[in-house]
Amino acid sequence: MIEIRHVSKSYNKGKVKAVDDLDLTVRPGEIFGFLGPNGAGKTTTIKMIVGLLKPDAGAIVLNGLDTRTDALACKAMTTYVPDYPAVYERLTGLEYLNFIGDVYGVPKAARLERIEKWLEIFELTSAVGSPIQSYSHGMKQKIVLTAALLPAPRVMVLDEPMVGLDPRSAHHLKEIMREHCDQGGTLFFSTHVMEVAEKLCDRIGIISKGKLIACGTMDELKALDRGAGPTLENIFLELTDK
Amino acid sequence: MSRLGSLLRANLKSNFGVSVLVHRFFREKKDRWYLPLVALGVLGLLPALYGYLRFIRFVFELLQPLGQERTLLTFAILLGQFLVLIFGLYYVVSAFYFSRDLEMLIPLPFKPFEVMLSKFAVILVNEYLTMIAFVVPVFVYYGILSKAGPAYWISASIVYLLLPVIPLALVSLLVVGMMRAVNFSRKKDLMILVGSLVLVCAGMGLQFFINRTAAAKVDYQAMTGFFTSPNSLLTKIGAGFPPAVWATKALAGAFGGEGLAGLGIYLGVSLLLFAGMLLAAQTLFYRGLIGIGEISGRRKALSRSEMSRRIEGGRHPVKAVLGREWRIMNRTPIFLLNGVLTVIVIPLVFLLMARVGTGNATSFLRAIAAGTGLTGILGAAAFMIVSGCLNGTASSTFSREGSQFWMSKVLPIAPRDQVIAKFIHSYGIAVLGFAAGTAVLVLGLGLKAGPLIVAWILALVAGVALTAVGMIIDLARPFLDWTNPQKAIKQNLNVLFAFFADFGVLAIVGALAYVLAKAGVGGRGLLAFLFATLALASFVSVRYLLAFAERRYREIEI
Numbered sequence: 001m002i003e004i005r006h007v008s009k010s011y012n013k014g015k016v017k018a019v020d021d022l023d024l025t026v027r028p029g030e031i032f033g034f035l036g037p038n039g040a041g042k043t044t045t046i047k048m049i050v051g052l053l054k055p056d057a058g059a060i061v062l063n064g065l066d067t068r069t070d071a072l073a074c075k076a077m078t079t080y081v082p083d084y085p086a087v088y089e090r091l092t093g094l095e096y097l098n099f100i101g102d103v104y105g106v107p108k109a110a111r112l113e114r115i116e117k118w119l120e121i122f123e124l125t126s127a128v129g130s131p132i133q134s135y136s137h138g139m140k141q142k143i144v145l146t147a148a149l150l151p152a153p154r155v156m157v158l159d160e161p162m163v164g165l166d167p168r169s170a171h172h173l174k175e176i177m178r179e180h181c182d183q184g185g186t187l188f189f190s191t192h193v194m195e196v197a198e199k200l201c202d203r204i205g206i207i208s209k210g211k212l213i214a215c216g217t218m219d220e221l222k223a224l225d226r227g228a229g230p231t232l233e234n235i236f237l238e239l240t241d242k
Numbered sequence: 243m244s245r246l247g248s249l250l251r252a253n254l255k256s257n258f259g260v261s262v263l264v265h266r267f268f269r270e271k272k273d274r275w276y277l278p279l280v281a282l283g284v285l286g287l288l289p290a291l292y293g294y295l296r297f298i299r300f301v302f303e304l305l306q307p308l309g310q311e312r313t314l315l316t317f318a319i320l321l322g323q324f325l326v327l328i329f330g331l332y333y334v335v336s337a338f339y340f341s342r343d344l345e346m347l348i349p350l351p352f353k354p355f356e357v358m359l360s361k362f363a364v365i366l367v368n369e370y371l372t373m374i375a376f377v378v379p380v381f382v383y384y385g386i387l388s389k390a391g392p393a394y395w396i397s398a399s400i401v402y403l404l405l406p407v408i409p410l411a412l413v414s415l416l417v418v419g420m421m422r423a424v425n426f427s428r429k430k431d432l433m434i435l436v437g438s439l440v441l442v443c444a445g446m447g448l449q450f451f452i453n454r455t456a457a458a459k460v461d462y463q464a465m466t467g468f469f470t471s472p473n474s475l476l477t478k479i480g481a482g483f484p485p486a487v488w489a490t491k492a493l494a495g496a497f498g499g500e501g502l503a504g505l506g507i508y509l510g511v512s513l514l515l516f517a518g519m520l521l522a523a524q525t526l527f528y529r530g531l532i533g534i535g536e537i538s539g540r541r542k543a544l545s546r547s548e549m550s551r552r553i554e555g556g557r558h559p560v561k562a563v564l565g566r567e568w569r570i571m572n573r574t575p576i577f578l579l580n581g582v583l584t585v586i587v588i589p590l591v592f593l594l595m596a597r598v599g600t601g602n603a604t605s606f607l608r609a610i611a612a613g614t615g616l617t618g619i620l621g622a623a624a625f626m627i628v629s630g631c632l633n634g635t636a637s638s639t640f641s642r643e644g645s646q647f648w649m650s651k652v653l654p655i656a657p658r659d660q661v662i663a664k665f666i667h668s669y670g671i672a673v674l675g676f677a678a679g680t681a682v683l684v685l686g687l688g689l690k691a692g693p694l695i696v697a698w699i700l701a702l703v704a705g706v707a708l709t710a711v712g713m714i715i716d717l718a719r720p721f722l723d724w725t726n727p728q729k730a731i732k733q734n735l736n737v738l739f740a741f742f743a744d745f746g747v748l749a750i751v752g753a754l755a756y757v758l759a760k761a762g763v764g765g766r767g768l769l770a771f772l773f774a775t776l777a778l779a780s781f782v783s784v785r786y787l788l789a790f791a792e793r794r795y796r797e798i799e800i
């Protein structure tokens with residue numbers, strides 16, 4: 001569960017208000033899609049959830065633990081994939097995965113099984129012995145995804161995870177996301193792809209200029225009907241129109 | 243402004259960050275404490291400048307009666323161009339081939355030579371800054387001493403501005419050609435490493451050269467010989483590298499016939515080489531560049547058993563972070579050079595100087611060897627500390643993570659554990675330096691076991707404090723937004739500040755010991771005092787480091 005309670009964040013000493021009194025809850029077993037125009041505050045919100053940024057106000061609670069007071073416990077149950085993953089280029093894929101396994105305390109048997117499974121799915125098995133430096137952009141993305149799946153986390157936070165993946169990998173990722181939540185995990189991700197959000201998400205939040213302007217299931221969003229049309233794209237365009 | 247002009251401007255700006263500094267100082271009013279520090283650093287250099295000026299005057303007065311004073315100019319020009327050559331190789335390779343913004347520039351509608359020109363401009367400015375301390379004093383003081391007219395000052399300015407062009411163009415041609423001819427791209431790491439080692443050797447050569455010159459100072463005959471004899475090194479190099487002679491003529495001949503001829507030919511050759519370089523750039527530059535990020539070695543799938551063998555389990559986070567630090571440091575050539583290689587090379591340089599040269603280093607080492615009891619111990623300890631702690635490992639440990647620092651913030655590793663791992667890594671490299679220093683002391687100077695053991699104890703304790711201080715300095719304001727790993731360590735002010743801080747700590751402890759010695763405290767008492775103060779400093783700094791880490795890891799936003 002992710003509870004974002006009246007969180008605000010601004011940059012440059014308050015000159016740029018990136019997130020403004022954001023309040024929303026993602027329940028266990030739920031895929032939550034976070035939509036919004038460029039610069040709306042999606043990445044900023046995500047960075048606060050995973051502890052890269054400190055909220056100016058408000059609190060973030062993961063499965064009952066406050067990120068301010070139980071930072072380490074919160075991190076131990078969360079994994080994160082950034083929009084542009086900067087990874088340890090000088091390590092091999094396997095060394096990197098081992099490092100992640102060590103810091104999350106994944107035992108050897110589970111580690112072996114999961115690594116083999118995800119590498120197979122993402123077609124990385126033949127590359128895992130080489131330095132990450134030699135990977136393509138999508139391969140880097142996939143090794144970071146594999147690392148994020150390795151600890152079998154209860155909370156996953158992904159920033160535009162489909163960008164740069166080939167259709168097959170993107171397809172697998174969607175299945176994996178579903179699977180994660182069917183097993184009771186919580187998943188929060190941002191995207192610009194309306195079709196993905198519409199098909200995949202249990203609930204959707206739309207943020208614009210730092211404020212949450214709509215939040216709910218697909219049906220609830222449709223019920224907001226302002227004569228926009230039936231698809232998420234119509235709703236999005238209508239809501240974010242100025 | 244033309245396209246090329248704006249490219250040049252953007253490149254210079256992003257490299258010398260004047261706008262960032264101005265913004266920091268005057269808008270955000272941050273980092274203002276830099277200014278007094280920089281001023282202090284400049285003040286600290288004044289005595290050295292004074293010494294250099296005296297040396298110039300001395301040589302001038304020595305040579306003037308012989309009518310040979312212009313050789314002084316040749317000396318300065320050669321020295322400047324030599325520096326340009328050494329640093330140039332390094333700057334050129336990293337700027338032309340290994341800076342990340344190339345990926346951004348290449349697709350833009352610029353011609354290859356334009357991209358290269360913009361890089362060249364950055365290097366040129368770097369070189370002016372490098373030479374300023376060595377060449378400008380000679381040019382200016384010579385002008386004053388010889389009561390030169392305006393013609394001299396004009397030619398001096400022209401010559402100075404053109405000084406780096408010839409050697410840099412030569413290096414660039416060499417590098418661009420080499421990159422094209424041999425497919426170095428697959429071995430780019432090796433190339434940087436070899437290049438850097440060549441650099442270190444050349445630097446050592448320069449040391450000898452300067453040492454010799456400095457030593458010859460007392461000997462008028464040798465000095466005069468050095469500057470004037472047809473067989474001297476200077477004359478030989480000058481003959482082999484005529485641009486220095488032309489430039490000298492241009493300077494000393496003012497606007498007379500000989501001077502103008504010198505200036506003309508010097509200018510012409512500079513421009514010619516420069517044009518040649520641009521031409522080569524146009525045809526060869528991009529072709530050598532293609533595939534630069536390629537990694538050597540073929541990819542092969544790991545077998546099941548291999549995979550199972552390589553997947554470990556249950557390492558403590560501290561061990562995991564330590565493994566990461568060690569691997570990344572040693573696999574990034576520029577980091578390797580500044581860590582493991584430095585701690586081995588520094589003592590070796592000292593040893594070589596002791597064998598060959600006659601400079602300060604020698605007398606220092608001789609004093610350690612000859613020193614009985616206390617002096618021997620303290621000298622050996624100081625030598626080991628210099629060998630092990632005067633490198634950027636500790637003071638760039640956070641900066642080196644760069645954009646990858648997000649993982650250190652997101653992963654569930656207590657800041658304390660991360661810092662402990664980093665400490666062990668930096669301290670390990672320091673201890674390696676102590677060992678290298680010891681090897682030199684024992685093999686080169688035959689120091690005995692007794693004093694060595696005591697020196698080791700002192701060095702080990704001091705090492706803890708200095709490592710912790712370096713880490714605290716880097717943690718206070720880590721430099722994380724670099725694009726080229728070279729910047730994380732070579733252009734990282736934290737490394738410089740840590741040097742000052744280290745010297746400060748040692749100077750304070752040393753001064754206290756000196757006061758005690760004056761007050762009649764004996765050898766054992768002094769050693770006990772040193773041990774106690776250093777242990778206390780270590781304890782305090784490590785405690786502070788751990789507490790500071792908890793706070794800073796929360797504060798640093800990325």
Ligand SMILES: Nc1ncnc2c1ncn2[C@@H]1O[C@H](COP(=O)(O)OP(=O)(O)OP(=O)(O)O)[C@@H](O)[C@H]1O
Nearest residue numbers: 011012016018036037038039040041042043044045
């Ligand atoms: N490091 C920063 N410094 C200053 N302002 C920033 C910084 N990062 C983001 N901002 C500002 O905060 C606001 C929100 O940015 P954010 O990156 O969260 O948007 P986003 O919704 O992720 O956009 P996109 O869809 O383009 O990824 C923007 O106005 C942006 O300019």
Ligand SMILES: [Mg+2]
Nearest residue numbers: 042043044083
């Ligand atoms: Mg974003």
